[in-house]
Amino acid sequence: MSSRRETTEPERLLVAKWSKEGNSLREIASLIGLTHGCVQKILQKYKKTGSVANIPGRVRKEILSTTVMRKIIHSVKKDPRVSASKLALSMSSTIGEKISDETIRRTLHQYGFHGRTPIRKPLIKMSNECDPENTTTKLWHEMTSMTSELMVVWNTDDFHEAIHNHLVGILLFMMTLKLFMMLKLFMMKYYYS
Secondary structure, three states: OOOOOOOOHHHHHHHHHHHHOOOOHHHHHHHHOOOHHHHHHHHHHHHHHOOOOOOOOOOOOOOOOHHHHHHHHHHHHHOOOOOHHHHHHHHHHHHOOOOOHHHHHHHHHHOOOOOOOOOOOOOOOOOOOOOOOOHHHHHHHHHHHHHHHHHHHOOOOOHHHHHHHHHHHHHHHHHHHHHHHHHHHHHHHHHHO
């Protein structure tokens, strides 16, 4: 037994044409290479519909109309962080039918919206900013300890070297502090932009 194959549209047009010319079903079947029953079905369909084209099958009815889809897209553009379940609840109350979360997600995917939300940026102000490592405090303590060391060295012969070390320490402290301030300004610009 041979495998079934669908007849092409030109074949079906030939069946309809030869039938109008007065050929019998068996003659048409032998000319095209189809069975008698297949030719008969093609002609029945042609007489019923007036066409030999395939009729599209029944499609599942869409739940969402185009206006509801536009409302969904508008609400997502207005608030990108809204969840699919909240959207489904609001839209089901709007249209009066239950809409699943997955239907909302599928609609959003069709329009190019995916499950991404904007990055939450921390609110950093001078008033609520904190230095987790207390780096400036540590540096200040180092500087004050250097000053006490300088007081001890004051009476020794290495006075000039101690002053030099102290000034280098202060310079390093100021440069580090300036670097921290520049870093802080950069971070604030980055977070607020």
